[in-house]
Amino acid sequence: MEKLSIDQLNKTCSQVRRDILRMVHAVNSGHPGGSLGCTEFFVALYFNQMEHNTNFDMNGKNEDLFFLSNGHISPVWYSVLARSGYFSVEELATFRKIDSRLQGHPTTEENLPGIRIASGSLGQGLSAGIGAAQAKKINGDDKTVFVLMGDGEQQEGQVWEAAMYAAHHKVDNLIATIDLNRQQIDGLTVDVMDLQDLRKKYEAFGWEVVETKNGNDIEEVVSVIEKAKSLLGNGKPVMNLLHTEMGYGVDFMVGTHKWHGVAPNDEQLENALGQLEETLGDY
Amino acid sequence: MEKTLNTKFTYTEKKDTRSGFGDGLLEAGRKNPEVVGLCADLIGSLKMGAFQKEFPDRFFQVGIAEANMMGLAAGMTIGGKIPFTGTFANFSTGRVYDQIRQSIAYSGKNVKICASHAGVTLGEDGATHQILEDIGMMKMLPHMTVINPCDYNQTKAATMAIAEHDGPVYLRFGRPSWPIFTDSNQKFEIGKAWKMIDGKDVTIFATGHLVWEAVVAEAMLAEEGISAEVINIHTIKPLDEEAILESVAKTGCCVSAEEHQLNGGLGDSIAQTLVRNNPVPMEFVGVDDSFGESGTPMDLMKKYGLKAENIVEKAKKALARK
Structure with a gap:
């Protein structure tokens, strides 16, 4: 797949945000906040950084793989998968509706191209990504596995089982990312269950750690992923701490937890779309 | 013994x-x-x-x-x-x-x-x-x-x-x-029950360690003139419903035997099959809504009612209900 330029990536981000808003609005449910916050990261991966094949094969040999552990931000993933050619953009209109392949949380059950494992129950994606990375090593496949987790998700114990394992087994073909938007359902992570210093924690667990200070700046997102890639193959897994703003791109949604799992009404949708005028063609 | x-x-x-x-x-x-x-x-x-x-x-x-x-x-x-x-x-x-x-x-x-x-x-x-x-x-x-x-x-x-x-x-x-009482060269077919012993009065459906107990129970019942069929249900899911129904159509009653809770085990699955197709008297050998405890395997098998004697007792009970 051809790498998009920074200008094209920014245009794609605008379109993906329009998709997210329209998808959750249409069914009056879903998770816009985290989806909007991670848009630059997904667009950078699928349109610039990953070597991937949109002619989907479950085993994904000799291509980069992506696993979404915090499955509730499915709208951004579905949009990016559709926009990069895994399935038709029109199918986004079926999101969360009966008989759809676009389930509330991503699944393999309906054979949606691009999805390799179900997620939604938090804490499981890093383990799966590590397993896939080890399978690549056994297969002599030198491509990379990417995993995205939420920051609240770091409260799940399985994440730390996986973190310990990846360092012990030198899984150095893996780049994990944590979406640090500092919010979770019951409020700020610092109030609900303080994550403290994740850089120090992952370093203490034996990982290389890089940090994306502005995860909503596409140039920075791209350059940090490139830096993370340069650290692969040295006996350590790599962690990218991605600082984002929940709801980024829509002024009344940004920086608040209010839009974690709430959809905009008709008026709010119009307002939001008005702030994201760049379109490559709505479905 | x-x-x-x-x-x-x-x-x-x-x-x-x-x-x-x-x-x-x-x-x-x-x-x-x-x-x-x-x-x-x-x-x-x-x-x-x-x-x-x-x-x-x-x-x-x-x-x-x-x-x-x-x-x-x-x-x-x-x-x-x-x-x-x-x-x-x-x-x-x-x-x-x-x-x-x-x-x-x-x-x-x-x-x-x-x-x-x-x-x-x-x-x-x-x-x-x-x-x-x-x-x-x-x-x-x-x-x-x-x-x-x-x-x-x-x-x-x-x-x-x-x-x-x-x-x-x-x-x-x-x-x-x-x-070790089964053949070393056996072919294992997933989902296919194995009729180990032919019988006509009662069927014993057993799984895991209790298959051996079922084999012993068959011999004990034979001494009393009761002909038991023994079916080895190594695959609990998918369940070989055909084999189960074919056997009870002949024997008219059955016992399930498993080293597991009665709730949720093999017996449950068989009972569902029978209720839907051919409800015959059925009895259950298994652990009855209890946790286990420390002890030797044999002492525990006895205490929790998982021995051949328990299968014999339940087989007779099922027979009496025919």
Whole structure:
């Protein structure tokens, strides 16, 4: 797949945000906040950084793989998968509706191209990504596995089982990312269950750690992923701490937890779309 | 006492079913390079050492972290691996139910969850480790195949068979030394019940260690002039409904026998089949809504009503209700 330029990536981000808003609005449910916050990261991966094949094969040999552990931000993933050619953009209109392949949380059950494992129950994606990375090593496949987790998700114990394992087994073909938007359902992570210093924690667990200070700046997102890639193959897994703003791109949604799992009404949708005028063609 | 009975199957050697798993895994690994092993700090208990030694690059020590092990196994299938996870039955199911549910069963992953030390015959470690609910948990999961073989030979054959089956499997076996009474060259057909002994008065449907008890019970019943049919239900899901219905159509009543809670076990599955198709009197041998405790395997089998004598008693009860 051809790498998009920074200008094209920014245009794609605008379109993906329009998709997210329209998808959750249409069914009056879903998770816009985290989806909007991670848009630059997904667009950078699928349109610039990953070597991937949109002619989907479950085993994904000799291509980069992506696993979404915090499955509730499915709208951004579905949009990016559709926009990069895994399935038709029109199918986004079926999101969360009966008989759809676009389930509330991503699944393999309906054979949606691009999805390799179900997620939604938090804490499981890093383990799966590590397993896939080890399978690549056994297969002599030198491509990379990417995993995205939420920051609240770091409260799940399985994440730390996986973190310990990846360092012990030198899984150095893996780049994990944590979406640090500092919010979770019951409020700020610092109030609900303080994550403290994740850089120090992952370093203490034996990982290389890089940090994306502005995860909503596409140039920075791209350059940090490139830096993370340069650290692969040295006996350590790599962690990218991605600082984002929940709801980024829509002024009344940004920086608040209010839009974690709430959809905009008709008026709010119009307002939001008005702030994201760049379109490559709505479905 | 058992040896003086004229049982239709006999044994000269006893061995643990977990050794059948270990030897079967080694064979499966030799046959298919995609087979990989994962273990959560119980390599010796699971008899996975020979596989580890022969295939060090395809074996992964996970440490005491079963949730991660299930996720790793699911991930390894992406890339074509056939992962066999090994830990105790308790830690293979209850501890990691959500991981199995989402990452393996719902995701349709080709993972073989291999579980030793199931049931009360684990013995002295007591109830924390003696899981009696695992069959129920696993059979409730869509896409999951559930297998509980009866002796060393059948466990070895089952282990090799599941490597060739595409889809998630729960394979349950145990710790104690147990009679080896089935053929070493048997063909293991997933989902196909095995009629071991023909009979006409009552059917005994047994799984796991209790298949041997069923063989003994048949001989005890024969001494009293009662003809029992013994069917080995090594695959609890998918259940061989045809074999079950064919047998009860002839005998008219039955007993189920399992080292598991009555709630959620093999008996439940058979009863559902009967109620839908041909409701005949049925009795149940299993653990009745109780945890286990410390003790020798045999003392526990007796205390919790899992012996041949218990099968005989329930068979007579079912017969009387005909």
